[in-house]
Amino acid sequence: MKYFHLIWAELMRRKTRTALTLLSIIAAFLLFGLLDGVRESFEQAGNSANGAKRLQTGSRLSFIQQLPMSLNDRIAQVPGVKQVTYANWFGGAYQDPHNQIFSFGVADNYLDLYPEMAVSAAHRKAFAATRTGVLVGEGLMKRFNWKVGQKLPLQSTIFTSSDGTKNWSFDIVGTLAATDKKSGGWFDQMILLHWKYFDDSTPYNRGQVGWYVTEVNDVNQSDRVAKAIDAISANSDHETKTQTEAAATASWMKQMADVGLIVGSIMGAVFFTLVLLTGNTMAQAVRERTSELAVLKTIGFPDRSVLLLVLAESVLLLLLGGTIGVAMADGLGPIVNAGSNGAINVPPIRWHSWSVALMLMVGIGLLVGLLPAIRAMRLNIVDALAGR
């Protein structure tokens, strides 16, 4: 720390160059922040502690195939099951059939199993009391400018309502929010309605549900419980497949695209470029300062200090640029989300991404500083002063 002013002076020696290098580091870490947020949200989806406690039971045939209502009581009796709830796709769309919204008809106790959905007590009560009531994610409320208390006309792309058309009308009685931002905003973008109202209204459903969600008493028992649940309907015409929520989400995400691979290769390209740019600048900076470094050595700085000085300089440069870049990504995320009108959802940057970013900053800083630093350390004073 004693030499901080020295390092600072080195950085300020050529302001333009430092500024330009800083800007390219900022660009790289801005990109890192945006991409890592996306990668993490893919990886973390359904991976929370609550998600591990929950099992999801769907049809083995296909995820659009429905299951009979009678399974509910039988699953509830499986030892190790704490509680069970169910849900159904509704296939809601607002204004245009292509403007689809995640919307499910859910059982009355659905929210009990999802502590990561925050619903105020008043809203919950209103939801329980209103047959046509819906809870709407905060993100959706904002996106379409809806208000609690208003009527919400929705089309269903799958089910007809009681009057034989696709038009349904609901009352917005409350809002949903994700208590845990790890969900990547998933809960902020959905609508929950009463399965009962849905089942009563549509002539197409006849007491069937899309999938069951089970909470187990003990996470270590979930494999056994899952097998027991699947055993209930083995060899029937509605065989089930039960897996942890994390596994279900992961296999679904995997089908979306090989996101990890693509994001990974982009990051690789970015960092390769970044290391090259910064490394080159550092080498230049050290080359230019040859005589100054020789003076430092002449007045008694040991080799090790010179090495550390140069290393500290490059690490400082990366830390500065990197921190600004990731912070910018944090600020830019919401803007991208708003700009894409909900089509893209960049999640907020969490401490995990920050820590990876910090490690990268220090790591790259050391990497690119190393060669110039060693060169500086090995300087022969006489040659350097003579400009040879």
Add this chain to the structure above:
Amino acid sequence: MKKFLSFLRGLLTFAALAAGLVAWALAPWPVLLGLAVAFALWMLLTRSGQQAASVAGVGISTLSQRAGSSSVVVIGIAGVVAVLVAMLSMAEGYRETLARTGSDDTAMVLRGASAAEVMSTLDLASINVIEQAPGIARDADGRPLASPETVVAANLPIKGGKPDEDGSVQLRGVGDRAWQVRPQIKIVQGRKFETGKREVVVGSGAQRQFAGMEVGKQIRLGSEQWAVVGIFKSGDATDSEVWADADMVASTYRRGASRNAVIAKLSDAKQFKAFKAALAGDPRLQVDTTTTAEYFAKQSEAMTKVIRIIGIVVGSIMAIGAVFGALNTMFATVATRAREIATLRAIGFRGLPVVVAVMLETMLLALLGGLIGGALAWVIFNGYTASTIAGGVGQLTFDFRVTGQLLWSGLKWALAIGFVGGLFPALRAATLPVTSALRAL
């Protein structure tokens, strides 16, 4: 005052640059070719042009001495172009695959307000009405070429996945007329399935995606075993599907007599309006009618847009990073050659040739970077197969497509980056007072 003026000049340069870049991005190639020709003529015919050429010649011939720092520009820009072209080629491949699917003279009839085939249901009565609508082409026996089809999302084990890992495939139950409605589908191996048997034919895309899709093997679809009897190829989104007999699929998935959609071959694309109006006007029906081309275009819209936005955001940020890298390198180049440039100016070379020479050098490096990046993207990603969920249900397999158009726009980006990266150092080289530059070391 002097400071303010120089600030104003910087601001003006920047504004002009931004406007120039927008024009550059929008300009079609003939305009750019014209520019290049005009520039070449200027270099050949005018005095300052010849001066610029000779200065640039010196700069370029000494490039190899500055190989280390010059390669930074080349590699940085190559990275940008490679990433950008790769991302856009993914969007392009996806869009192309769906755009090739469907035609203007086949219509798809879905139950009203259904966003995708799989969400629709049509009962037997409606299907009979639809088949008798005017405008449908007829086969040699006079039967209408309309194919009622069942579409379900079926779970199948993924190739190379864990034993319990399932993916979703679009399983289409069809009758014999489906083959006539889609003449582009060719059986490339094995044979068609037989009516009334649990046999499937598999699209070549689905074959790549899922395990056990070989002729002669058995797969489990629903609760039954099915024999794979053939592989088909169509060159479009249908390649990702598995086809079987409609009645067998309906019974396995408990669909009864209802079907998801009717695909009808029209006698002529012009008949579509009349066909649509006839169905809309029929009080017995509640259906949406689109041409298949329109249906698939609509399906790909959102996803293509998302991939493009991501590609351009990522590309832009990387480009900004690369611009700063190029600026840095070129500033350094100008600094090390300050004396040389000052000498040139002292013996009578004007500012413009010097600016042009430095710019030319950077643009040359950028061009090289753009070519390398484009080549990399082409070698690695052209034909690279990816898949994603499409139409709400099945995995759609598509190839990345690095088209000439994309390579060209990648090259344009590279040159734009080179331009920005070279301009300011060039201006600096030209405006640095000769006396102080001569003293510089």
